[in-house]
Amino acid sequence: MTARRFRLSIGFTLVGMIALAGLLAPWLAPFDPNASGWNVLSGASERHWFGTDDLGRDVYSRVLHGAQVSLVVGPTAALVAALIGVPVGLLAGYARGRLNTFMVQVIDVFIALPGLVLALIITVMVGATMRNLVLVLGFVMWPEFARLVRGQVMSVRESLFVEAARAIGCRPARVLARHVWPNIMRTVAAQLAIAVSSAIFTAASLGFLGLGLPPPVADWGGMVQSGFDYLSINPLLSLAPGGAVALTVLGFYLVGRSVE
Amino acid sequence: MTGFVLRRLAWVLPNIVVLTFLLFAGVSGWVGSPAAMMLGTDASPEAIAELNRRFGFNDPVIVQYVRWVGGALRGDLGRSFSTQQPVADMIGPALPVTLELALWSIIFAVLASIGLNSLTWARRAIGAATTGVAIVCITIPNFMLGASLIYIFAVWLGWLPTTGWVPWSEGALLHLKHLILPVVTLFAFYFGSFTMVYRAEYRSVERQLFVRVAAAKGLSEGAVSFRHILPSAALPVVTYVGLSLGQLVGGAVVTETVFSIPGIGRLFVSAIGSYDYPVILAVGCIVLVGVMLINLLADIALAAINPQIRL
C-alpha cells in the first residue's frame, strides 16, 4: 500500500469514528452528558470509563457529545471560508495586471494576520454563539482558499488548452466554468478537508481559552480547560477531550492531504 | 533595491493604519461606555458625562483614534480597566518573556527540522518517522500537547515543574527547567510545519543535476546532502520561518495560558476575559504592527537574496 493510501485510510477511519460518535452519541453515551450527581472527580472505572468531572458528570458521555459540536462547527466553517475564498480567488486569478497584484496583496495581508488572535478579538466582541463561531472561523480561513484558487487559476490560465478555447471564441465566464473549474476542484476539495481540521483546531483553542460555546454544552476545548486543575487527580478530564480533538484534527488533515 | 523597499513601505504603512483603525473602532464601538467601565456600574450620570468630556469619549472615532495613536507613539497606551496600571507597564515586562519563549522554539524547530531531514543514515526509516511525527505535531492542538507533557513529565514522572515562570535572575537552572515544557510545546508545531516545507524542497533539489555531479566526484552521501542539497533547500524554509513568526503569537497565546507564563499572550487572554479594552487594543495593535513589519522584513530579505523579485 502506498504511503498516500495508508494516510487516506487512517484519515477516513478516524473521521468515520468521530462522525459515528457524534451522530450516535445520544445512543452510545451511557449517561446524560449534563446530568451530575455521581461521585465527583472519580477516576476511570467500569461504570464511568473516563471517570467523572468536578460536577459529577460522566466524562465519556461528554466526550461523545462533544463530537457533535465539532462535526457541526468544522464543516460549516470550512464551507463559509470556501464560499468567500473561492470566488475571490477566481477573480484574483483571472484578473490581469494591476488588479491582480492588488488582490494578491490584499489576500497576503489577511493571510499574515494570526488566525487565533483575530478569532479571539472578534469572538469576544460579538459573543460566542454557534452561528458567530462558524462565521468568525470562516472569516479567518477564507484567505487560504483564495490564495490556492488564485494560484491554480493562474497556472491553468496560462496553459495552452485554455488559449485554444478562447481562440475559438469562448467568453471568459464560459472559459472559467468549463475549463478552469474542473482542474481546481481537486485542490478546493483537499483544502476543504484541511479547513475542517483547522476550524476544529481553532474552535477547540477558543474553547480552551474560555471563548467556546457557553455551558452546559459539552465542548471539547472547554472541557480540557476545566479539567486542567485536576490533572493530578483525574488526567482523563483534560486528556480525553484533548485526545478527541487531536484525533479529529488529524483525521481530517490526513484526508485532505491524500486528496491533493 | 531602495525603490523596492519604498514601494513595499508605501503599501504596508497605510495597511497598518487602516487595520489598527478598524481594530480601534471595533473595540471601542463594542465596549459601549468606557467611562462607565472605568467608574463602575453605580457611577452617577454626571460623573460619567464628566469623564466622557474629559477623555473625549464623545468625540468622533477618528479623532479618538488619532489621539490614541499620538499617545501610543509617546509610550502612553492608556490604563488598564481592571488593574488601573499603565498598559505600557504591563506590556513592558511581558514582551521579553514571550520573545524568549518564541526564540528558543523557533531556533530549535529550524535546527531540528533541517538537520533531521538532511540525515542520510537510515534515510527511509528516519524519513518516515520524521514525517509521521511532523504530521502529529501540526495537528495536535498545543493545549493538548501541553496538558499531556505536564501530565507525563510533571505529574507522573515528577521530573519537571508543572507551570510557572522563573526569571533568569533567580537562577539559570531553575529558569531552564521551567522553560523546557513550554518550549517543547511551542516548538512542536513549527518543527512539524518546517519539516513539511523542507522535505518538499529537499526532494526537488535532490533531483537536480548538480547533486548527481557532486556524487560523481566521489563525495559521501552525507557530504552531498549537507553541503550541496541543504543550502539550496534551506533558503525557502528561511523565508517561511520569517512568515511563521507572525503566526507565532497564536501559539504563544495558548502555550502561555497552559503553562501560566507571564507573557503578552497570557496578558491578552486575561484582558479578553475581563473585557479590559485598553489592554486588548494595545496588545492587538502591537501584534498587528509586529506581524506586518516582520512580513515586510521577510519580503525585503527575500528580495535581497533573489534579484528577480524586485520588480
Add this chain to the structure above:
Amino acid sequence: MSERATKDEGAELLRIEGLRTVFPGAARGADFAAVDGVDLAVRRGQTLGIVGESGCGKSMLSLSVMRLVPAPGRIAAGRILFGGQDLAGLPPAAMRRIRGKRIAMIFQEPMTSLNPLRSVGAQIAEAIRTHDRTASDRALRAAAIEALRRVRIAAPERRVDEYPHQMSGGMRQRVMIAMALSCGPDLLIADEPTTALDVTVQAQILDLLLELQAQSGMAIVLITHDLGVVARMADEIAVMYAGRVVERAPARAVFEDPQHPYTLGLLGSVPRLDARRERLPAIEGMVPSPFDMPPGCRFQPRCVFADNSACNARQPDLRQIGVAHAVACLRAPVEELAR
C-alpha cells in the same frame, strides 16, 4: 570521418560483462531492464563511442558503471571489471574512492550541473579535496586555477572565484571537464557532453577533449546520439538499441561496413549535403515500450531484413563476423542478403 592514426593497442582498462540494470515493477509489475545484457570493453588511451537514440539505455549504462543508478533501479546482474575489481559488487566506501579519482564523468546539461551557490573554484577544489585530505587551502586554490587553465579558460585567477551563473554554457562545460579531470582519472565517461551546446562551441569542446586525452593518456567513453560527434572522436563504436548492444566495431568499420539493420538505418538517415534526396529516409516504427517488448529480436518489428520466424524466436547475441567486428543479428553479414 576522422583521419586520426589508430592508437596503439593499450591494455584493457574496463570490461563490462553481461550487465543488467533493472527498474523493478516499471513494466506492468515486471522488472524493466534499461540495460539488458551488455558486453563492452575499453582500452587505455582509447575512445569508445556509444551511439543510440534516447531511451536505448546508454546513459543508464554509464550511471551503472559509476554505481549512480537512481533508486529504485539497481544492477541486477553482470560484472564491471576495472583495475582488478568488480565495481558491481564493491562496497560504497570503496566505490567512492574510485568515483572522481579513477573514473570521472561529465554530463549533458552545463547550465544545471554546477551548484549555483558556490564558486566555480570551490567546486573544483572540492573534487580534489575529496581524494586528498591533506591538501592545504592554498594548494587547492592553485590546483583549481591550474585546472581552469588546462581547459583553456582565459584569466583563470579571476574566473576561479566566479559563480556559475556568470559563465556561458560552453565555459561551464569546460569547468565541468576541469572538475572531472582534476584528479587525473584513468577513464572519463562523457554523457552527451556537447548536445546542449551551440555547434561552434561543440567543436571546441570536442577538440579540447582530444587534446586532454593526448596529454594524459586517459580513456574516454563518449555517449551520444550524434553520429558526427562519434565519427570525429571514437576509435571504436558500440551501437545500442533497447538496452542491448547491437553492433560493435572499430569506427571506420561501422561507417564503411555497417552490418546491423539498425546501424544501416541510422547511417542512412543522416542528412548529407553532397547527395540529392527528396526525403530523409527514416526507420519506420518506434522504439518498443517497456510494456511491449517483442519476444525475439527487439528491432525485428522495424527491420526490413527480418525473417519473422527465426527473428521472433529468440534474441540474437553478439557474434563476431570480422576482425573486432561483432553484430547481434541473425541475418548478418549483410552481403549475403544483398544477393
